[in-house]
Amino acid sequence: MNHTVIGIKLIRELNNDKERALSAIFRRLYPSLCLYANTIIRERVAAEEIASEVFVKLWVRRDSITTEAHLLSFLYRVTQNACIDWLRKQETIRSVFETIRKQPEQEEKTHLQAMVESESYRNLHESFEKLPPKCKRIFHMIYIDGKNYQEIATELGITVNNVQSQRSRGVELLKQRKFLLRFF
Numbered sequence: 001m002n003h004t005v006i007g008i009k010l011i012r013e014l015n016n017d018k019e020r021a022l023s024a025i026f027r028r029l030y031p032s033l034c035l036y037a038n039t040i041i042r043e044r045v046a047a048e049e050i051a052s053e054v055f056v057k058l059w060v061r062r063d064s065i066t067t068e069a070h071l072l073s074f075l076y077r078v079t080q081n082a083c084i085d086w087l088r089k090q091e092t093i094r095s096v097f098e099t100i101r102k103q104p105e106q107e108e109k110t111h112l113q114a115m116v117e118s119e120s121y122r123n124l125h126e127s128f129e130k131l132p133p134k135c136k137r138i139f140h141m142i143y144i145d146g147k148n149y150q151e152i153a154t155e156l157g158i159t160v161n162n163v164q165s166q167r168s169r170g171v172e173l174l175k176q177r178k179f180l181l182r183f184f
Contacts (some may be wrong), residue, residue: 006068014062022062025071026055033079040083041090050082127177131170138166 006025013021030051037047057078058065065071131139141147141155149163156163 006071008068011065011068011071014058014065017062022055022059025058029072029075030055033075036076037079037083040080041086043086046086047083050079050086053082054078127174130177131173135166135170135173138163139170142167 006028010021010024014025033051033054034044034048037050038044041047041050054075058071058075061074065074128136128139138152138156141152142149147155149160152158152163153160
């Protein structure tokens, strides 16, 4: 662009704290900055906000602007940087929303799994408590204490066949009570 677009007079007035100069520059360049920002971020309203904020930054840095080329370079560079910041922020927001969107599904699954496990444990415990005493004791020794048939037989003074028989009886009783254990 040449000096007739802005003019050195407006730049001097801007340097001398004349708000009228800022308003004139705004009217001339705001539409171009909006279009430039919109080509980068593809969001018209946000592009307009960015372009407006660029003029606030111009007012703060007005003393450093000496030529029209410097003014244009400053405005477009600040607009581009603001657009990049906006895009980064949007990516972060999208990432957070995606995490939040997925989180309830994961939490629901986790809560549902916990409820199913709790209910299964409750059912197992109730069924286990209803087993005959000797059968319950052998079940406990096998599945809680982790003992093998020979260790149980020795400890209880019974045969290994008796241990196996009590275990089988317990499995059948649990099946009858509609509690089917996956590991049987």
